[in-house]
Amino acid sequence: MALVVQKxxxxxxxxxxxxxxxxxxxxATKKAGNDVVVIVSAMGDTTDELIDLAEQVSPLPPGRELDMLLTAGERISMALLAMAIANLGHEARSFTGSQAGVITDSAHGRARIIDVTPGxxxxxxxxGSIAIVAGFQGVSQDTKDITTLGRGGSDTTAVALAAxxxxxxCEIYTDVDGIFTADPRIVPTARKIPEISYEEMLExxxxxxxxxxxRCVEYARRYDMPIHVRSSFSQKTGTWVGNRPNPNTAPETAAKDSEVEQPIISGVAHDRSEAKITVVGVPDKVGEAANIFKTLADAAVNIDMIVQNVSAATTGRTDISFTLPTTDAQNALSSLKKIQDRVGFESLLFDDQIGKVSLxxxxxxxxxxxxxxxxxxxxxxxxxxEMISTSEIRISVIVGQNEVDAAxxxxxxxxxxxxxxxxAVVYGGTGR
Amino acid sequence: MALVVQKxxxxxxxxxxxxxxxxxxxxATKKAGNDVVVIVSAMGDTTDELIDLAEQVSPLPPGRELDMLLTAGERISMALLAMAIANLGHEARSFTGSQAGVITDSAHGRARIIDVTPGxxxxxxxxGSIAIVAGFQGVSQDTKDITTLGRGGSDTTAVALAAxxxxxxCEIYTDVDGIFTADPRIVPTARKIPEISYEEMLExxxxxxxxxxxRCVEYARRYDMPIHVRSSFSQKTGTWVGNRPNPNTAPETAAKDSEVEQPIISGVAHDRSEAKITVVGVPDKVGEAANIFKTLADAAVNIDMIVQNVSAATTGRTDISFTLPTTDAQNALSSLKKIQDRVGFESLLFDDQIGKVSLxxxxxxxxxxxxxxxxxxxxxxxxxxEMISTSEIRISVIVGQNEVDAAxxxxxxxxxxxxxxxxAVVYGGTGR
Known part of the structure; x- marks a missing residue:
C-alpha cells in the first residue's frame, strides 16, 4: 500500500x-489501495476577501491576528472537502495545521516550518481514514500562536507532510497539465515536460x-521527495519533479524515451514582475559595491540579478545595475538616496518596463x-x-517588457x- | 480593577x-480601568452561509466536520475585532475556544462544557492585553477535536469563562435594551425589567x-455569576439577571425603587414554536401514561407541557395532551402509532396552530x-x-396561535x- 499526499x-x-x-x-485514489493525505488551500477568492475585510477594520493589522483570520479560509475548505468525501461513503477527518503537527517559527505571515509531528x-x-489538512498554516513552537507560511505555503505544507x-x-494538483517548456499563453506550441530535476525546477x-x-521545490529537494505536478481537471500524467519513483506507472513516456535526443534545454521561463535599478558613476574603489548591497539588505530588499561593468579607465567610475521585485523598488531607491553622498555615486536610474527571459x-x-x-x-x-546573468543550468537576459513574448x-x-x-510527443526524461 | 466579560x-x-x-x-471599558475579556459570535449571517455551503456538498455532513466548518465563523470575527482594537492603540489577542481552555464532551453540534482552563x-x-475569545466552540477532552456548543453557545461560553x-x-450585548415585560413587537408599552432573578429568567x-x-442562565445560576443584558447600540443600563454586584452603578433605578409596588409579575413570555398532540381514549390503567412517555423519551422527543383529564367514569378512558417543539412532532407521531395496538388508545390528534403564553x-x-x-x-x-400548566413562579396557557398577541x-x-x-419608569427590583 502506497502513501499518496495530494495538494x-x-x-x-x-x-x-x-x-x-x-x-x-x-x-478513487483511496479505492486504488492507497493511504491518502490531502492538503487543501482556501476556496477560490476567500483569502482575498478576508484580506479585504481586514483592511476595512485596520490599515495595518497585527500579524498574529491576520494569520488567525486567514487560516479560517482553509478551515472552511477542508471541512467541506471532508464532508464531500464522507458523502461518498469514505471516512475523512480534517486537521488544522496545528493539529497536523506543522510546527513553525513565530514569523507571522511568512513562518518557516521547523518541525513536523504528524502523529x-x-x-x-x-x-482507515483519509486525512485532510489545511495548507499554508502551522503553529509557532514558542508562543503556540497560529501562523501562516506565506506565498507557496500550501505546496510547502504538502511536501513537508509528505516528507x-x-x-x-507528493501530487500537486493545479489547473494546468504540468510544467511546460514555456508559458502556453505565449508559446502555443509549448510542450509539457514529463520529468525535470529539482535543480532545473528551482531555476x-x-x-x-x-x-x-x-520554497516547496527547495523542501522537496532537501528530502528527495518526488513531486508530481498535474491537473485536477484530467487524468493525464503531469510533470515529475525529482526522481519518478516507478517509471512503469507512466508507460506512455517510458516507451518513447529512445526516440528523442538528449535534452539540452528544459524550458524557457519569463518574469515581468521585476524592475531594474542602475547606480550610475560608482567610484571604482574596494568596498563600494558592498556598501550598496549592505544598505539594500538592511532595508530587506530582495535582489535578483546584479551586473557590474568594468570601469571606464578615463573616469575611474563604474555603473552597477541590479534587478529586484518591482514591489521593493521604492524602498530600494529611498535607501540608496540616503547613502548617495557617502558612497559618492552620481545618480540612480530606474526602469520597471523590463522582463526577464531565462533558458x-x-x-x-x-x-x-x-x-x-x-x-x-x-x-x-x-x-x-539589456543584462545577462548565468548559472550552470540557466541563462537569463533582461529585455524590454514589451519584447518578452518575442524573446x-x-x-x-x-x-x-x-x-x-x-x-504526447515526449521531450526530456533522461539522466536526471 | 474589575474583570469584565463582554459577549x-x-x-x-x-x-x-x-x-x-x-x-x-x-x-472604553478597558480605559475605565477594567480587565476585559470579550466573547464574540460569528458575523451576521456567516453561520447560515457556512451551513448552506455544507448542504451543497453533503445532505448529512458528519458532526465533526460541521463543527470544524462552523468554527471558522468566530475565527473571522474575533481576528477582525482584535485588529480593530489594535487600530485604536490597545493590544488585543484573539483565542479560539480550544486556546481559551473551553473543554467539552465529544457531542458535536451540542457539546457540553465540562471544564474551563483559561490559563x-x-x-x-x-x-495588559484585551482577550478576544471565539464563542460557541470548544475542544473535546477525549478526542481533542473541535466542538460547537449548539444553540445559545456563545452566551454560555461567556458565562462559563466569566465564572x-x-x-x-458578564455583560451580554444584544440588539435590544434588555429583557422586557413582554415582546415589544406585540406590546408596544412593554417595559424593560431592571432586575430579575435567575429562576424567573429561566422560566x-x-x-x-x-x-x-x-442554558446560559442555568450556568450563571449554578455559579452565581451576575449577567447584565444590554444593548450594544446604547449606553443604557439593561437588565441585571441574578444579583447586581453594586447597586450604585445604576443610580437611575435605585432612586425610584421606593415609588413602585412589590412586584408580582415579572413579565409575559410567549412561544409559537410548539405543537400539541392529544392521545385520545387511553385506557385508564396504571402504567399507560408511563408507556406513552417512555416511548417518546426513547425517540428523543422533548416534551413540554402535559395535561391529563380525569377519566370519564362511563368509558374508563382518558385523553392525554402534551406540547412539544413542532420540529419533533413527526417523530413523536410515528413513534406513538407504533404502540397504538399495545397501549390500546383510540386515536391521535395533532395541532400545530397553537401558542403558549406564560406569566x-x-x-x-x-x-x-x-x-x-x-x-x-x-x-x-x-x-x-386549551391547556394550563403551572409552576411556583409561572402560569402557562396554550391558546390558538392567532390569539397569542391578544392574550x-x-x-x-x-x-x-x-x-x-x-x-425610565421602574418596575420590579426588590427582594431578589
Missing amino acids: YGGSSVADAACIKRVAQRIV RLRGALDA ALNADV MAACGAKVLHL IGAGMRSHPGVSATFFGALAEAGVNI VTAAHRAFNLDADQVE | YGGSSVADAACIKRVAQRIV RLRGALDA ALNADV MAACGAKVLHL IGAGMRSHPGVSATFFGALAEAGVNI VTAAHRAFNLDADQVE
Whole structure:
C-alpha cells in the first residue's frame, strides 16, 4: 500500500461542485489501495476577501491576528472537502495545521516550518481514514500562536507532510497539465515536460514559472521527495519533479524515451514582475559595491540579478545595475538616496518596463554554444538584451517588457522545444 | 480593577463598521480601568452561509466536520475585532475556544462544557492585553477535536469563562435594551425589567423569551455569576439577571425603587414554536401514561407541557395532551402509532396552530388570585384556553396561535405591566 499526499489549490476547490469533483478523485485514489493525505488551500477568492475585510477594520493589522483570520479560509475548505468525501461513503477527518503537527517559527505571515509531528495524521490513516489538512498554516513552537507560511505555503505544507510521513509521492494538483517548456499563453506550441530535476525546477520557479513555488521545490529537494505536478481537471500524467519513483506507472513516456535526443534545454521561463535599478558613476574603489548591497539588505530588499561593468579607465567610475521585485523598488531607491553622498555615486536610474527571459536546462553544462544560439535567436527576433546573468543550468537576459513574448517564442523555437502536432510527443526524461 | 466579560452577538459584529464600533466600546471599558475579556459570535449571517455551503456538498455532513466548518465563523470575527482594537492603540489577542481552555464532551453540534482552563486568557490579561475569545466552540477532552456548543453557545461560553475567571460581571450585548415585560413587537408599552432573578429568567427563557438562552442562565445560576443584558447600540443600563454586584452603578433605578409596588409579575413570555398532540381514549390503567412517555423519551422527543383529564367514569378512558417543539412532532407521531395496538388508545390528534403564553414572577407565590386575574383577562379578550400548566413562579396557557398577541396584550395590561410615557419608569427590583 502506497502513501499518496495530494495538494489541491484554491481554484480546484473554488465552489461546492469543484469540491465534490475533488472528493471523487481522492476517493478513487483511496479505492486504488492507497493511504491518502490531502492538503487543501482556501476556496477560490476567500483569502482575498478576508484580506479585504481586514483592511476595512485596520490599515495595518497585527500579524498574529491576520494569520488567525486567514487560516479560517482553509478551515472552511477542508471541512467541506471532508464532508464531500464522507458523502461518498469514505471516512475523512480534517486537521488544522496545528493539529497536523506543522510546527513553525513565530514569523507571522511568512513562518518557516521547523518541525513536523504528524502523529494525529498517522492515527487517522491507521484508522482507515483519509486525512485532510489545511495548507499554508502551522503553529509557532514558542508562543503556540497560529501562523501562516506565506506565498507557496500550501505546496510547502504538502511536501513537508509528505516528507515527514515518508510518502511515496507528493501530487500537486493545479489547473494546468504540468510544467511546460514555456508559458502556453505565449508559446502555443509549448510542450509539457514529463520529468525535470529539482535543480532545473528551482531555476524555473526562480525565473518566473508560477506553477510551483521555489520554497516547496527547495523542501522537496532537501528530502528527495518526488513531486508530481498535474491537473485536477484530467487524468493525464503531469510533470515529475525529482526522481519518478516507478517509471512503469507512466508507460506512455517510458516507451518513447529512445526516440528523442538528449535534452539540452528544459524550458524557457519569463518574469515581468521585476524592475531594474542602475547606480550610475560608482567610484571604482574596494568596498563600494558592498556598501550598496549592505544598505539594500538592511532595508530587506530582495535582489535578483546584479551586473557590474568594468570601469571606464578615463573616469575611474563604474555603473552597477541590479534587478529586484518591482514591489521593493521604492524602498530600494529611498535607501540608496540616503547613502548617495557617502558612497559618492552620481545618480540612480530606474526602469520597471523590463522582463526577464531565462533558458533552463541541466544539459547546457556539457553543450557548448547554448548562449550563442540563445543570443542569436534573440538578435534575429530584433530583441535587445539589456543584462545577462548565468548559472550552470540557466541563462537569463533582461529585455524590454514589451519584447518578452518575442524573446520567449524565439528561444523556444531555436532550441527545438516546439511540440509536434501530437500532444504526447515526449521531450526530456533522461539522466536526471 | 474589575474583570469584565463582554459577549457580542452576530448582529453586533455584522460588518466592518459594526466591528469598529464594538472595538470602541471595548476600549472604553478597558480605559475605565477594567480587565476585559470579550466573547464574540460569528458575523451576521456567516453561520447560515457556512451551513448552506455544507448542504451543497453533503445532505448529512458528519458532526465533526460541521463543527470544524462552523468554527471558522468566530475565527473571522474575533481576528477582525482584535485588529480593530489594535487600530485604536490597545493590544488585543484573539483565542479560539480550544486556546481559551473551553473543554467539552465529544457531542458535536451540542457539546457540553465540562471544564474551563483559561490559563492563556489569564496570561493575556496579565500582559495588559484585551482577550478576544471565539464563542460557541470548544475542544473535546477525549478526542481533542473541535466542538460547537449548539444553540445559545456563545452566551454560555461567556458565562462559563466569566465564572472560571471569577469575573465581576458578564455583560451580554444584544440588539435590544434588555429583557422586557413582554415582546415589544406585540406590546408596544412593554417595559424593560431592571432586575430579575435567575429562576424567573429561566422560566422566561424556557417560555420563549429569546434574548437569553436557558442554558446560559442555568450556568450563571449554578455559579452565581451576575449577567447584565444590554444593548450594544446604547449606553443604557439593561437588565441585571441574578444579583447586581453594586447597586450604585445604576443610580437611575435605585432612586425610584421606593415609588413602585412589590412586584408580582415579572413579565409575559410567549412561544409559537410548539405543537400539541392529544392521545385520545387511553385506557385508564396504571402504567399507560408511563408507556406513552417512555416511548417518546426513547425517540428523543422533548416534551413540554402535559395535561391529563380525569377519566370519564362511563368509558374508563382518558385523553392525554402534551406540547412539544413542532420540529419533533413527526417523530413523536410515528413513534406513538407504533404502540397504538399495545397501549390500546383510540386515536391521535395533532395541532400545530397553537401558542403558549406564560406569566412569570416570583411574586405570584405569595399573591393569591394571580391565575384568576390571568384567566379573567384572557376571557375578557375573547381568548379560549386549551391547556394550563403551572409552576411556583409561572402560569402557562396554550391558546390558538392567532390569539397569542391578544392574550399577551391582555395579560400585560391586567397586571399593570404597561409602561408610563417615560421610558425610565421602574418596575420590579426588590427582594431578589
